[in-house]
Amino acid sequence: MKRLIVVDNPAEWPLSRGEDGEVISVASYLDPAEPWPGRGVRVFNLARSYGYQTRGYYVSLLAEARGHRVIPDVRTIQDLNAPGFVRFIPTDVEELVQKSLARIKSDDFVLSIYFGENLAAQHQALARALFRLFPAPFLRAKFGRGQKWNLRGVRALSLDEIPPQHLEFMHQAAQRYFSRKRYPPERSDRSRYDLAILVNPEERDAPSDRQALQRFVQAARRQGFGVEFIGRDDYPRLAEFDALFIRETTSVNHHTWRFSRRAQAEGLAVIDDPDSILRCANKVYLAEVLKGARIPIPRTEIIQRGQRRPALERLGLPCVLKVPDSAFSHGVAKAHTEAEYLELTDRMLEASDLVIGQEFVPTGFDWRVGVLEGEPLFVCKYFMARGHWQIYNWASRHRSDFSGQYETLAVADAPPLIVQTAVRAARLMGQGLYGVDLKEVDGKPLVIEINDNPSVDAGVEDKVLGQALYDAVIAALRRRVDARREGERK
Structure with missing residues (x-):
């Protein structure tokens, strides 16, 4: 990728120009007569001012119009200029x-x-x-x-x-920044795409294991993507890519949300998109929207501090209590007695003004239906952890007791009502990749939650479809990139 360092006076830039990139003046970059290429250019805007409608502002604005990747982009400039x-x-x-x-x-x-x-x-x-x-x-x-x-x-x-x-320190920081192998060489095949996969190598039980991640990479390369794994420190680089695939557990007040939001603002194809994260991450929202759509769910109460006892009377005991943004069984507890219920809700209401309470529905397993762009992709049974009432037992010290067994079915072999209900629920969230968890009671489905960042592990969710599962997810990203490019050509 070609690099342009844009400054008011090129003589002021003190570093070795050959290594950093081509140093040009602001006036030169703004000159409409200059034949700048449309893609494959990375612009570092070091203009004297980024004030609205200054020359520095127009460098970033024109860079985006020309299809160049620019730092800072116009959104960053607007953020820096916005009071408060x-x-x-x-x-x-x-x-x-x-x-x-x-x-x-x-x-x-x-x-x-x-x-x-x-x-x-x-x-x-x-x-x-x-x-x-x-x-x-x-x-x-x-x-x-x-x-x-x-x-x-x-x-x-x-x-x-x-x-x-x-x-002197600035010069050293600039040299370190430019010397990092961030920017791949410009490809001769301009039709190829760049895919970033956001991961956290330190995360326990991440949404995909290493083997699954490599299968996503293989699928992406076959479909024309160059692939790079990125982490939270790569936030400034998002504009370099055409698509973002988040394989780190998501949350709204978290860097995964910021990555998703910025990727969408930059026009990248993104899974999980910020609307899906926002909707799926909050169980208050899920309870309300599922109830409004008449999708069956366990008896559910939205609990406020002054209404705890009436909510308990309607729920009964035992009951399940959830912090609204809980994930992977974190922030979820079961109350067996009234005293335990009051103690748990006291603690949870310190972090959130609302808490979700649900009737306890004991089953030996939960259904998980993977839904991609409104269509079923995979179906699994997740069995409860040994001696525990949930799929995950985070208190377990032994790996063998941490999670239960699983069984993967072909979509056609799963109960039709389970699949149909999951698809209806997922479509309320958007057109991304979702994992819908359900319980089955007397042959009838109850939706427990919808996950925007479902697990896809090698040998589990892909046991029936194999590599075709990974191909389907990457194909969805490619369709979005193609649609964007087609729109740009019109």
Whole structure:
């Protein structure tokens, strides 16, 4: 991928130009007579100002119009220019602010960030986190302390605003940034696509194991995708790709949500899309939408602090209590007595103003129906963990007791009413990839939840379809990329 470093005065750029990329002036890039290629160009906009309708603003705007991948993009510029936008930083970054600045004695602090780095090692993690949120080459963040540290503003810096004593470090940070093998060489086959698969190698029981991930890679390569595994630090790079496939457990107040949201804003084909994450992640939403669509679910109550006892009377005991954004059985508990119910809801209502309560429906297994773009893809039976009432027993110290057995069926061999109900439920969420969990009581289905990020492990969900399962998911991404490109040509 060709790299252009766009500056007001190329003579001001001090690094080795041959290694960094081609250094050109802002005026040159804005010149309509210049024959810039449409694809395969990465632009680093180091203009003096990104203010609205300044030349720096137009560099990023024209880069997007030309099909170039640019940093910062116009959305980042708008975020940096928007008053009060920094109030909405994610919880994990907020926690990092408190940790990083804990030893600062004054009530004000300024953090300079050069290509995601800061001079002080103790602030490196915070610098990287802010760079992921606001991918711009040079940033200055201002913090103030009240009852706790608050981020009061972030703005982009120009080259001539960098203090002389920071220049050497900035040069080193820039060299480290450009020397990373981030940008693959420009392909001679321009019709190929770039797919990013977001993973977390440290995650226990991730949505796909290594073998399944490699089968997704094989499917992608056969369908014309170049594939790269990315992690949370690769947020600034999303614009380099045509599609994003998230294979890390998703949550709304989490970097997976930010990846999905930004990918969609950049026009990438994305599974899981942000609407699906938002809808599936919150069990309050699921309960309401399933009830409204007359899809059968266990007796369910949305519990508020002042209405706990009436809800219990309607639910009965034992009952299941769920934090709204619980996943993979985390944040889910069973109350056997009224005292246990009150204790559990007390604890859960400290984190959320609403809690979900459901009648306890004992079964030996749960159905899982995988649904892709509104059509059934696979069907599994997940049996309860040994000696436990759930599929996963997170308290288990032994791997053999952690999860139950499974049985995979062909879609045609599964009970039709189970499959039909799952498909109806999934279509309420969107056109992505979903795993619908159901219980079967006296031959009738009850939808328990809908997962936007269902497990696909080698030898489990793919036991019937084999490689065809992976091909189907990648084909869905390719259709979306093709549709976008077709729309661009019109």
